Amino acid sequence: MADPILELDKVTVRRGMGIVLQDFSLQIKSGECIILHGKNGAGKSTIIETAARLLPMESGAVFHHGSLVCDGQGRRLNPKKSFGLTLQSNCLVASQTVEQHLTNVMDLCAKSIDLKPILSAFNIANRRNDKIAHLSGGQQRKVAVIAGLIPAMIEQQPRLVVLDEPDSGLDDSAIKVLVQTIHELRNIGHCFMIATHDSRLFECGTSLNDLRSEKTQEVSNDARWEAEPESKSPTFLKTKIGWKYNSSTLVSVQRNWLAALLVMGGLLSIVDPLTLSDETVILMGFTLAPAFTLGLVGDAVFKILNEQRSIDWWRAQYNQVPNSYVESFISGLILTTISSQIFIQSVDYRIIIIGGLIALTTTACVRFLQLSTIRLARSNAVFIRLLTPILILPWGIIVDYCAKL
Amino acid sequence: MRVRSGDILLMAGFSGLMLTLYLAFNWAPSVNINAFQSPEAQRIFYWHVPAAWAAFIAFAVLFLGSALWFFKRSPLGWKLHVAGSEAGLACGLMAVWSGCVWGAAEWGTPWDWQDYRLNTFGLLTLLALFLVLGRQSQPDGVESRDTFSTFGLYGFVLVPITYIATRIWVIRHPGPVIAGDEDSSISGDMALVLMIGALSFTILIIGHIMTSIEITKFEQRIDRLQKELDGE
Numbered sequence: 001m002a003d004p005i006l007e008l009d010k011v012t013v014r015r016g017m018g019i020v021l022q023d024f025s026l027q028i029k030s031g032e033c034i035i036l037h038g039k040n041g042a043g044k045s046t047i048i049e050t051a052a053r054l055l056p057m058e059s060g061a062v063f064h065h066g067s068l069v070c071d072g073q074g075r076r077l078n079p080k081k082s083f084g085l086t087l088q089s090n091c092l093v094a095s096q097t098v099e100q101h102l103t104n105v106m107d108l109c110a111k112s113i114d115l116k117p118i119l120s121a122f123n124i125a126n127r128r129n130d131k132i133a134h135l136s137g138g139q140q141r142k143v144a145v146i147a148g149l150i151p152a153m154i155e156q157q158p159r160l161v162v163l164d165e166p167d168s169g170l171d172d173s174a175i176k177v178l179v180q181t182i183h184e185l186r187n188i189g190h191c192f193m194i195a196t197h198d199s200r201l202f203e204c205g206t207s208l209n210d211l212r213s214e215k216t217q218e219v220s221n222d223a224r225w226e227a228e229p230e231s232k233s234p235t236f237l238k239t240k241i242g243w244k245y246n247s248s249t250l251v252s253v254q255r256n257w258l259a260a261l262l263v264m265g266g267l268l269s270i271v272d273p274l275t276l277s278d279e280t281v282i283l284m285g286f287t288l289a290p291a292f293t294l295g296l297v298g299d300a301v302f303k304i305l306n307e308q309r310s311i312d313w314w315r316a317q318y319n320q321v322p323n324s325y326v327e328s329f330i331s332g333l334i335l336t337t338i339s340s341q342i343f344i345q346s347v348d349y350r351i352i353i354i355g356g357l358i359a360l361t362t363t364a365c366v367r368f369l370q371l372s373t374i375r376l377a378r379s380n381a382v383f384i385r386l387l388t389p390i391l392i393l394p395w396g397i398i399v400d401y402c403a404k405l
Numbered sequence: 406m407r408v409r410s411g412d413i414l415l416m417a418g419f420s421g422l423m424l425t426l427y428l429a430f431n432w433a434p435s436v437n438i439n440a441f442q443s444p445e446a447q448r449i450f451y452w453h454v455p456a457a458w459a460a461f462i463a464f465a466v467l468f469l470g471s472a473l474w475f476f477k478r479s480p481l482g483w484k485l486h487v488a489g490s491e492a493g494l495a496c497g498l499m500a501v502w503s504g505c506v507w508g509a510a511e512w513g514t515p516w517d518w519q520d521y522r523l524n525t526f527g528l529l530t531l532l533a534l535f536l537v538l539g540r541q542s543q544p545d546g547v548e549s550r551d552t553f554s555t556f557g558l559y560g561f562v563l564v565p566i567t568y569i570a571t572r573i574w575v576i577r578h579p580g581p582v583i584a585g586d587e588d589s590s591i592s593g594d595m596a597l598v599l600m601i602g603a604l605s606f607t608i609l610i611i612g613h614i615m616t617s618i619e620i621t622k623f624e625q626r627i628d629r630l631q632k633e634l635d636g637e
Contacts, residue, residue, distance in 0.1 A: 014546075372556075386538070387531055387532060
């Protein structure tokens with residue numbers, strides 16, 4: 001008998017103050033499609049998000065392809081094989097084009113296919129080079145659904161695909177294409193777990209589960225998915241994707257650079273550096289302040305990913321989400337070079353490198369604090385930045401050290 | 406009206422604090438005027454040290470509550486977490502504020518960003534502020550309780566660091582007056598006022614913790630009744 005591709009083993013999950021799943025078990029094997037169709041609040045999305053490693057468990061374990069990916073002990077391991085995921089929110093990055101977004105998904109799978117047929121089938125081929133922000137709600141949903149299907153579309157070996165209400169906002173023709181695509185992918189061995197209330201999707205299911213009982217059914221459609229994927233081996237993927245996100249929005253210029261330049265300008269407005277030539281500690285503090293400010297503003301890519309909760313999609317795929325560390329380091333180098341010229345009228349490569357490192361480590365610390373509250377219902381409303389003043393002490397020590405160089 | 410033991414302790418602690426202030430300003434001996442830049446400002450010490458002492462007790466309660474919730478899912482643990490963070494914030498702010506006033510008079514600056522003790526204690530107070538404000542910004546649930554109790558657990562690492570900071574890295578902040586070395590001993594009358602202050606603060610925060618536990622219990626009951634009305 002084939003091993004399950006997805007296994008939830010006696011999973012207990014709390015949400016709010018209640019227990020939503022209690023000792024819940026489920027297995028999905030190659031070629032199976034389970035439709036979860038319980039009433040609102042029954043726990044469908046909780047099962048989906050638990051299978052995608054997004055929710056911590058009180059007890060139990062989740063396995064992908066027989067390997068543990070998370071458990072009630074708090075372990076959270078990267079899946080060894082990529083899986084398809086569409087959550088209730090679209091998890092898109094609005095400033096990316098449709099093609100850029102889907103290419104990122106293919107890069108994660110280290111393979112690529114021609115996107116034109118699938119985009120044409122969903123009737124969005126003409127929007128391929130448009131930014132996602134310019135699409136309608138239904139079109140954005142189509143992109144999110146295609147992104148969820150891509151790992152199965154480009155793999156010959158069985159893959160897991162998890163879709164949470166993929167039908168939401170789709171028109172009739174798109175639903176028909178979705179149903180047909182699921183049939184074709186399932187027939188070549190991929191397995192699906194789909195949460196939906198739409199009875200049109202029920203025909204895809206090899207079993208219908210309302211979270212109280214499960215009913216198996218025969219599926220007559222035997223069409224098979226055909227595609228010719230090409231292999232590619234992207235390196236430094238998360239850094240590269242972070243760079244792409246940042247360069248397409250220039251968020252780091254809007255937020256980090258602006259704050260750093262304002263601090264530099266503010267300092268210049270109250271003091272003439274030439275009158276402080278003996279105050280080396282103060283001048284060094286002024287020199288390193290812009291890099292520190294840049295880091296304190298936070299990771300620009302984190303901000304982008306948080307807009308439509310695409311950070312959840314990334315967290316499901318990898319424990320480490322895209323970042324803007326490279327941009328922070330380079331920005332720190334440039335800003336410190338400028339501020340060195342202004343405040344100490346010289347350029348010392350050691351100070352400049354320290355400036356870059358200050359920007360990088362401060363960004364990483366702020367990002368760590370932000371990520372630690374990501375599980376909260378209103379993570380943007382929590383006052384996590386109240387803890388950032390702790391970074392002033394090490395910054396002050398570095399300033400002292402640099403003043404003695 | 407039913408008077409609870411928490412209320413009695415709060416009133417007793419508050420009365421003790423008033424007595425401490427009276428004694429500090431009117432009875433405690435003056436310090437050697439040659440030893441300090443601003444000798445009169447030293448009287449703040451009778452408020453500052455007991456407040457810091459009480460803050461450490463509150464942070465210990467916060468740690469205990471966080472651990473009980475995080476590892477045992479104990480409802481009492483969460484109530485202790487809430488009470489400990491509120492008491493830690495109140496006492497921490499009193500210690501920081503009084504320290505700033507004294508620092509401004511004695512050192513010429515209210516804060517030194519390079520003093521380890523000031524910064525670690527300041528961070529503990531900010532942590533308590535984060536826990537109090539953050540909790541109010543989120544719906545109550547296991548997600549928020551887990552997150553905030555994790556911070557409560559991590560935050561407690563700062564308590565021993567703060568305590569030993571004045572022994573290892575003496576920069577500006579004076580050395581310990583309680584359990585310190587021979588040089589740090591203080592005269593009998595001074596010690597008496599200090600002890601009254603520490604005792605009053607201790608009684609006050611015990612009263613606060615008991616009252617806070619009661620309030621949290623009422624809040625949870627209201628929440629439960631609300632859900633029953635919603636038909637959940």
